[in-house]
Amino acid sequence: MENRIFNFGAGPCTLPLPVLQQAQAELLCLPGTGMSVLEISHRNKKYIEIYESAIRNLRTLLNIPSNYQVLFLQGGATLQFTMVAQNFLRGTGKSAGYFNTGSWGTAAIKEAKKEGPVVTVWNGKESNFNRIPKANEWQMDENFAYLHFTSNETIGGVEWQTEPSAGDVPLVCDSSSDFMARPIDVSKYALIYAGAQKNAAPAGVTIVIIRDDMLAKVPENLPVMLDYKIQADKESAYNTPPVFQIYMFNLVTQWLLNEIGGLSNMYAINQQKANLLYSAIDQSGGFYEGHATSDSRSIMNVTWRMPSEELQDLFAKEAKANGMAELKGHRSVGGMRASIYNAMTVAGCQTLADFMRDFQRRHG
Amino acid sequence: MENRIFNFGAGPCTLPLPVLQQAQAELLCLPGTGMSVLEISHRNKKYIEIYESAIRNLRTLLNIPSNYQVLFLQGGATLQFTMVAQNFLRGTGKSAGYFNTGSWGTAAIKEAKKEGPVVTVWNGKESNFNRIPKANEWQMDENFAYLHFTSNETIGGVEWQTEPSAGDVPLVCDSSSDFMARPIDVSKYALIYAGAQKNAAPAGVTIVIIRDDMLAKVPENLPVMLDYKIQADKESAYNTPPVFQIYMFNLVTQWLLNEIGGLSNMYAINQQKANLLYSAIDQSGGFYEGHATSDSRSIMNVTWRMPSEELQDLFAKEAKANGMAELKGHRSVGGMRASIYNAMTVAGCQTLADFMRDFQRRHG
Numbered sequence: 001m002e003n004r005i006f007n008f009g010a011g012p013c014t015l016p017l018p019v020l021q022q023a024q025a026e027l028l029c030l031p032g033t034g035m036s037v038l039e040i041s042h043r044n045k046k047y048i049e050i051y052e053s054a055i056r057n058l059r060t061l062l063n064i065p066s067n068y069q070v071l072f073l074q075g076g077a078t079l080q081f082t083m084v085a086q087n088f089l090r091g092t093g094k095s096a097g098y099f100n101t102g103s104w105g106t107a108a109i110k111e112a113k114k115e116g117p118v119v120t121v122w123n124g125k126e127s128n129f130n131r132i133p134k135a136n137e138w139q140m141d142e143n144f145a146y147l148h149f150t151s152n153e154t155i156g157g158v159e160w161q162t163e164p165s166a167g168d169v170p171l172v173c174d175s176s177s178d179f180m181a182r183p184i185d186v187s188k189y190a191l192i193y194a195g196a197q198k199n200a201a202p203a204g205v206t207i208v209i210i211r212d213d214m215l216a217k218v219p220e221n222l223p224v225m226l227d228y229k230i231q232a233d234k235e236s237a238y239n240t241p242p243v244f245q246i247y248m249f250n251l252v253t254q255w256l257l258n259e260i261g262g263l264s265n266m267y268a269i270n271q272q273k274a275n276l277l278y279s280a281i282d283q284s285g286g287f288y289e290g291h292a293t294s295d296s297r298s299i300m301n302v303t304w305r306m307p308s309e310e311l312q313d314l315f316a317k318e319a320k321a322n323g324m325a326e327l328k329g330h331r332s333v334g335g336m337r338a339s340i341y342n343a344m345t346v347a348g349c350q351t352l353a354d355f356m357r358d359f360q361r362r363h364g
Numbered sequence: 365m366e367n368r369i370f371n372f373g374a375g376p377c378t379l380p381l382p383v384l385q386q387a388q389a390e391l392l393c394l395p396g397t398g399m400s401v402l403e404i405s406h407r408n409k410k411y412i413e414i415y416e417s418a419i420r421n422l423r424t425l426l427n428i429p430s431n432y433q434v435l436f437l438q439g440g441a442t443l444q445f446t447m448v449a450q451n452f453l454r455g456t457g458k459s460a461g462y463f464n465t466g467s468w469g470t471a472a473i474k475e476a477k478k479e480g481p482v483v484t485v486w487n488g489k490e491s492n493f494n495r496i497p498k499a500n501e502w503q504m505d506e507n508f509a510y511l512h513f514t515s516n517e518t519i520g521g522v523e524w525q526t527e528p529s530a531g532d533v534p535l536v537c538d539s540s541s542d543f544m545a546r547p548i549d550v551s552k553y554a555l556i557y558a559g560a561q562k563n564a565a566p567a568g569v570t571i572v573i574i575r576d577d578m579l580a581k582v583p584e585n586l587p588v589m590l591d592y593k594i595q596a597d598k599e600s601a602y603n604t605p606p607v608f609q610i611y612m613f614n615l616v617t618q619w620l621l622n623e624i625g626g627l628s629n630m631y632a633i634n635q636q637k638a639n640l641l642y643s644a645i646d647q648s649g650g651f652y653e654g655h656a657t658s659d660s661r662s663i664m665n666v667t668w669r670m671p672s673e674e675l676q677d678l679f680a681k682e683a684k685a686n687g688m689a690e691l692k693g694h695r696s697v698g699g700m701r702a703s704i705y706n707a708m709t710v711a712g713c714q715t716l717a718d719f720m721r722d723f724q725r726r727h728g
Contacts, residue, residue, distance in 0.1 A: 225443040
């Protein structure tokens with residue numbers, strides 16, 4: 001067994017070590033079944049136990065009211081871009097409001113426009129997607145079919161500190177990259193979706209939290225796999241769900257509950273981790289230049305630039321040699337990025353912050 | 365570690381033990397990466413190696429011509445029902461021809477009808493889906509947008525012995541439950557799709573083999589996740605693919621190539637396994653009554669009934685106590701079913717055949 005490194009990748013990304021260890025220990029034989037979780041039927045009662053445990057844990061972690069359903073779907077946030085618009089925009093005669101705070105907001109809008117009219121209520125493109133809008137910078141329209149926002153932009157590294165006010169309009173959130181990173185008030189949302197591969201599970205499942213009144217709005221005759229109502233009625237098993245990812249999600253939620261102690265604790269740890277890196281940036285005298293404005297900084301994805309491409313390449317190379325991987329920014333924007341999701345440890349962030357200071361001493 | 369049992373489940377189902385063992389051994393640390401395959405980015409060069417190896421292996425196993433692309437998608441065969449019809453039926457002004465040979469044929473037709481006109485060229489419902497049509501029982505129409513069939517019906521246990529002749533009309537196949545069970549002539553097909561959770565990998569990935577001329581027909585402005593052309597152009601990584609399932613598929617194809625010796629060998633083994641069970645049925649004097657007619661029998665799913673529900677329940681219970689699980693038929697049709705996919709061993713089938721004879725001696 002080789003040594004594991006600190007993986008700062010933006011997703012798929014590091015998972016909690018105790019979760020990986022349990023999955024490994026029982027990979028040939030899930031206790032009580034005589035088979036691997038990779039081989040178990042989604043109609044088997046042991047799977048049903050896992051599925052129900054996962055939902056119960058998530059309900060506890062996020063304090064989800066009883067008039068919301070939890071779904072496990074496939075296709076990532078990108079298929080949700082389509083599903084949200086096909087279920088709740090197309091054919092309504094209304095427009096939907098979308099915030100464009102970065103690459104994912106842009107992608108959500110692009111897919112929604114294929115289904116119906118979209119109003120971009122705020123666009124961060126002019127400022128190179130380096131911030132979240134203030135409350136007085138955008139206009140609500142009470143006739144929107146829904147209002148959509150991306151709670152954290154993985155590529156730019158900007159994050160809503162609190163959700164926008166939608167009034168009586170259904171609030172829809174792409175929470176892929178900060179899902180379960182902190183407590184939220186689910187009752188403010190009509191629909192939350194999250195690709196799992198940041199904080200929740202390995203890539204291959206998408207978690208959806210949807211309010212019952214939204215399910216009642218789903219139109220007739222949608223493709224069955226794109227129909228939230230059918231997926232809810234069939235408890236996410238209309239066809240074969242991604243059993244392994246749901247099993248892993250259950251283990252991750254157990255870890256959050258039992259080892260971390262819930263999302264308030266997780267949030268405090270995440271703030272501590274982010275502060276380690278933002279302090280290294282802020283104290284660098286401009287050697288590390290943060291991308292996000294200070295009031296919009298993400299606690300999940302810390303992004304910065306350095307004085308030259310050469311220094312950035314050298315930084316990534318030296319970091320790798322010191323056991324810290326995946327620190328280059330997204331290929332579409334360049335720069336540097338440290339993704340520090342729930343499973344990244346304080347020790348990992350401290351190691352990186354120390355390295356940043358050391359690197360600056362040597363090359364600054 | 366408990367003993368593993370013989371798992372005759374219809375999917376998710378048993379996987380090759382050497383594959384599970386390798387996955388377990390490297391679950392904390394994929395060699396050369398310092399991280400788990402569950403944590404690795406789909407942009408990492410190690411993932412690209414796995415992805416390219418999986419495709420290379422499949423091309424070798426099925427002798428896929430160079431004018432076909434291999435895709436890894438999500439959503440199972442059920443999302444393919446929609447994708448096939450949205451990409452190649454909707455808006456063409458044509459009808460599509462569908463064989464209805466069982467539950468999956470029925471489901472494919474239901475989804476296709478949401479997108480355009482469907483002609484059911486043959487319907488096995490009157491005969492309780494116990495057989496595949498003969499060549500003179502259905503009519504081809506050269507104007508079909510495509511001709512669709514289900515190569516193996518998991519629930520009824522009927523299987524095409526060879527594909528229907530579609531002439532110049534594109535032939536589309538749902539091969540979910542006998543994919544890679546035997547050699548096929550890919551050049552006869554325009555599109556083959558298969559949910560992985562029978563012969564290919566754990567649930568959560570769908571393999572698509574598609575001819576280049578079909579990609580050229582994909583209409584503009586489909587939702588990105590439903591667009592075969594975009595998925596092909598982006599090498600199945602427009603968004604995050606199900607990395608773990610693709611890794612497992614690579615291991616399964618390695619096992620087929622290196623331990624089994626290719627699909628001709630696999631087919632011989634599958635025939636041997638199926639013969640063990642069908643012989644127990646045929647030699648039972650009617651105690652075990654096979655569902656499929658002898659010319660339509662599946663080598664993947666062996667289905668039969670017994671003289672009473674009570675005997676069937678007792679059979680399943682005693683079999684379970686003897687290390688053979690998941691032998692009840694699908695809840696929609698009842699009866700008994702032994703699914704004997706590639707990874708089920710000859711020893712497993714021999715054990716079941718012996719048990720069937722013993723059970724009959726005691727209860728017949």
